[in-house]
Amino acid sequence: MNARVDPQLLSQLGNHHLDALEEETIFLLREVAASFERPALLFSGGKDSLVMLHCAEKAFGRGQLPFPLLMIDTGHNFPEVTQFRDQRAQELGAELIVRSVEDSMARGSVRLARPDEPRNAHQSVTLLEAIEEHRFDALIGGARRDEEKARAKERIFSHRDGFGQWQPKAQRPELWQLFNTRIAPGEHFRVFPISNWTELDVWQYIEREAIALPSLYYSHPRAVVERRGLLVPVTPLTPAREGEQVQTRAVRFRTLGDITCTCPVDSPAASAAEVVLETLSCEVSERGATRMDDKTSDASMEKRKKDGYF
Amino acid sequence: MPALRFITCGSVDDGKSTLIGRLLVDSRAVLADQLAGVSRTGEADLAQLTDGLAAEREQGITIDVAWRYFATPARKFIIGDAPGHEQYTRNMVTAASQADCAIVLVDATKLDWQQSQPALLAQTRRHALLAQLLRVPSLVFAVNKLDAVADPVLAFKHIRAALLQFTQDAGIAVAAVVPISALKGWNVAEPRPGWCGHDGPSLLQLLEQLPCTPADAQLPLALPVQWVEKTAAASADTQRGRRVFWGRVAAGSVAPGAQVQVFPSGQRAQVAQVLDHARRPVDAVRAATGASAGIVLDREVDVSRGDWLVAAALAPQADAADDWDSPAPATNSPWPGQRELQATIAWLDDEPLAPGRVYWALHGHRWVKARVRRVVHRLNIHTLAQESAEQLEANAIGLVELLLQEPIPASAFARARVPGSLILVDTASHRTAGAVLVR
Numbered sequence: 001m002n003a004r005v006d007p008q009l010l011s012q013l014g015n016h017h018l019d020a021l022e023e024e025t026i027f028l029l030r031e032v033a034a035s036f037e038r039p040a041l042l043f044s045g046g047k048d049s050l051v052m053l054h055c056a057e058k059a060f061g062r063g064q065l066p067f068p069l070l071m072i073d074t075g076h077n078f079p080e081v082t083q084f085r086d087q088r089a090q091e092l093g094a095e096l097i098v099r100s101v102e103d104s105m106a107r108g109s110v111r112l113a114r115p116d117e118p119r120n121a122h123q124s125v126t127l128l129e130a131i132e133e134h135r136f137d138a139l140i141g142g143a144r145r146d147e148e149k150a151r152a153k154e155r156i157f158s159h160r161d162g163f164g165q166w167q168p169k170a171q172r173p174e175l176w177q178l179f180n181t182r183i184a185p186g187e188h189f190r191v192f193p194i195s196n197w198t199e200l201d202v203w204q205y206i207e208r209e210a211i212a213l214p215s216l217y218y219s220h221p222r223a224v225v226e227r228r229g230l231l232v233p234v235t236p237l238t239p240a241r242e243g244e245q246v247q248t249r250a251v252r253f254r255t256l257g258d259i260t261c262t263c264p265v266d267s268p269a270a271s272a273a274e275v276v277l278e279t280l281s282c283e284v285s286e287r288g289a290t291r292m293d294d295k296t297s298d299a300s301m302e303k304r305k306k307d308g309y310f
Numbered sequence: 311m312p313a314l315r316f317i318t319c320g321s322v323d324d325g326k327s328t329l330i331g332r333l334l335v336d337s338r339a340v341l342a343d344q345l346a347g348v349s350r351t352g353e354a355d356l357a358q359l360t361d362g363l364a365a366e367r368e369q370g371i372t373i374d375v376a377w378r379y380f381a382t383p384a385r386k387f388i389i390g391d392a393p394g395h396e397q398y399t400r401n402m403v404t405a406a407s408q409a410d411c412a413i414v415l416v417d418a419t420k421l422d423w424q425q426s427q428p429a430l431l432a433q434t435r436r437h438a439l440l441a442q443l444l445r446v447p448s449l450v451f452a453v454n455k456l457d458a459v460a461d462p463v464l465a466f467k468h469i470r471a472a473l474l475q476f477t478q479d480a481g482i483a484v485a486a487v488v489p490i491s492a493l494k495g496w497n498v499a500e501p502r503p504g505w506c507g508h509d510g511p512s513l514l515q516l517l518e519q520l521p522c523t524p525a526d527a528q529l530p531l532a533l534p535v536q537w538v539e540k541t542a543a544a545s546a547d548t549q550r551g552r553r554v555f556w557g558r559v560a561a562g563s564v565a566p567g568a569q570v571q572v573f574p575s576g577q578r579a580q581v582a583q584v585l586d587h588a589r590r591p592v593d594a595v596r597a598a599t600g601a602s603a604g605i606v607l608d609r610e611v612d613v614s615r616g617d618w619l620v621a622a623a624l625a626p627q628a629d630a631a632d633d634w635d636s637p638a639p640a641t642n643s644p645w646p647g648q649r650e651l652q653a654t655i656a657w658l659d660d661e662p663l664a665p666g667r668v669y670w671a672l673h674g675h676r677w678v679k680a681r682v683r684r685v686v687h688r689l690n691i692h693t694l695a696q697e698s699a700e701q702l703e704a705n706a707i708g709l710v711e712l713l714l715q716e717p718i719p720a721s722a723f724a725r726a727r728v729p730g731s732l733i734l735v736d737t738a739s740h741r742t743a744g745a746v747l748v749r
């Protein structure tokens with residue numbers, strides 16, 4: 001959920017809370033680096049992972065990341081994002097590990113029901129395979145508690161069993177700043193250093209720190225069709241259906257993921273400052289406006305997390 | 311004003327989730343699609359805004375802490391929606407350990423309010439005691455569902471009297487007792503002057519004014535070393551060749567020139583440079599309690615994760631210099647090492663605390679083995695009496711004697727939060743089993 005305030009209140013609230021959020025995130029990133037043998041940072045090229053990466057640079061110094069970046073590629077990415085991801089990793093001198101859902105399909109560990117179905121849910125399989133392959137014991141992710149109800153319930157240090165499963169009823173209490181990171185072989189942790197950030201915080205921070213993002217986050221003309229209240233981008237993977245009218249509209253993405261289930265919103269916002277203002281007056285949540293795959297059931301995110309999803 | 315972290319607690323069905331839903335809706339923090347998602351029968355079910363797990367919706371209870379965010383013109387808020395069910399007290403303890411304020415909800419319809427001092431529910435007492443134990447700075451009682459009783463004025467008067475008597479007996483400071491109806495929104499965000507004989511601020515107005523947790527800033531320096539940076543030589547923003555010791559200042563503050571000693575080795579050094587959390591040098595301003603800092607020392611000393619940097623021991627007094635019986639330097643330390651502790655424990659694991667068993671203890675960033683020697687007493691949460699006990703079951707609170715494998719610079723929790731707190735972890739299951747507060 002967004003912490004919304006009236007635009008005129010923005011100046012009163014200021015952004016000194018961003019310092020506190022940044023400091024907490026950096027503290028958590030150092031805790032992961034110090035507590036685990038083989039951590040990795042999940043990096044998609046999206047805004048949340050770019051904010052985390054920016055904090056990681058501050059935590060460890062330029063070119064000194066103590067963990068590799070891991071990308072689980074659905075094969076359904078916007079090319080602008082993939083390009084941006086590779087460019088950032090190179091600039092940082094970071095090790096980038098890419099594992100793809102299509103490889104899992106070739107191995108037979110992922111079976112699609114239909115060829116064009118969203119592959120977000122199948123990322124879990126590929127992710128768990130990558131964890132096993134590299135023996136990762138902690139994966140840092142950019143999930144925020146304001147995104148979704150099940151996420152709001154998850155600890156910052158989230159224990160996963162040997163099957164990568166989250167057990168919401170048996171979460172470890174998180175007391176003070178004492179993080180119980182002990183694990184048995186085969187288990188791992190998911191760690192969410194920006195848990196306490198909201199969508200608005202992320203945008204205010206992007207603006208303040210002048211963090212570069214893939215261009216899709218800002219207003220651009222795009223061919224879309226309206227479907228069930230969402231704007232569906234017209235791409236080779238998501239063609240217009242019969243009877244649908246293709247229109248070109250000024251849109252931007254609030255969240256970026258698998259092409260087949262990520263939708264843009266109408267927006268003239270062309271800079272981080274304009275997105276901040278738009279976020280302040282927004283009436284629909286980030287996921288509500290943009291994700292087709294979360295709408296299937298109230299518990300879909302929880303179910304996927306139990307199955308090993310981020 | 312900094313963001314206020316508060317938790318809501320109380321018994322099952324006291325209306326915690328409804329109250330949070332109400333605060334979110336009335337402060338416009340709920341977006342259209344989220345409200346539509348819980349409004350299938352016409353009227354919004356406010357509790358469903360926060361109960362995010364399928365098992366919670368099935369059973370109509372809150373299992374785990376949900377963290378929520380909202381803001382008013384005056385302040386940003388972070389809410390920990392803690393479960394009320396006794397089975398999940400550990401999660402309430404988790405939430406309370408981070409909170410600046412605890413709101414304990416009291417369901418007026420569950421009490422015999424016609425009596426002048428109705429008996430309170432066990433969970434009301436337990437949560438108020440836990441909040442006090444964890445040094446949550448402000449405790450607020452919100453007497454809920456007063457729209458549903460026949461005589462709300464009398465009900466609030468009697469329940470308030472019972473709450474004040476209980477807290478006085480227990481030595482608990484109360485910031486306020488507020489009458490509300492979370493369902494109707496009465497006196498939650500909007501004040502309802504005179505209702506239930508209450509002319510004070512609404513619950514939200516009260517929260518806007520409450521202080522955040524005060525830091526233990528007046529104490530001598532204590533900094534648990536979180537991360538030792540070995541690559542400082544390659545970094546332009548730190549002094550060449552020196553390692554940087556990163557950590558959060560647990561007590562006191564640190565500035566260049568400070569004399570420190572390493573715990574446990576006792577080696578002394580001077581602070582050559584202090585970096586802030588983002589590696590910028592701190593010169594004029596001291597890094598204060600709560601802040602992450604990077605410390606560069608003036609000489610090479612052996613420091614690892616888990617060690618502490620503490621204010622150097624006081625120089626021996628001049629007239630004591632000839633005294634052969636003067637204590638060893640370590641006892642002069644403002645943070646002397648201890649191997650034997652008396653501590654209050656909130657037991658969180660389903661497997662009871664067993665005297666004689668060895669657990670892992672985490673203090674700062676150091677793991678040590680810990681044996682529980684004996685349970686001194688268990689607290690009866692109904693009578694507040696100290697009872698003898700052989701073990702502590704899940705959700706029990708008691709006083710124990712701990713023996714540690716090696717000394718730690720522990721201090722009373724009432725004096726300093728970070729040096730005064732530990733967790734115990736089961737060596738077999740790795741579950742977090744106990745919240746330990748040093749006496």
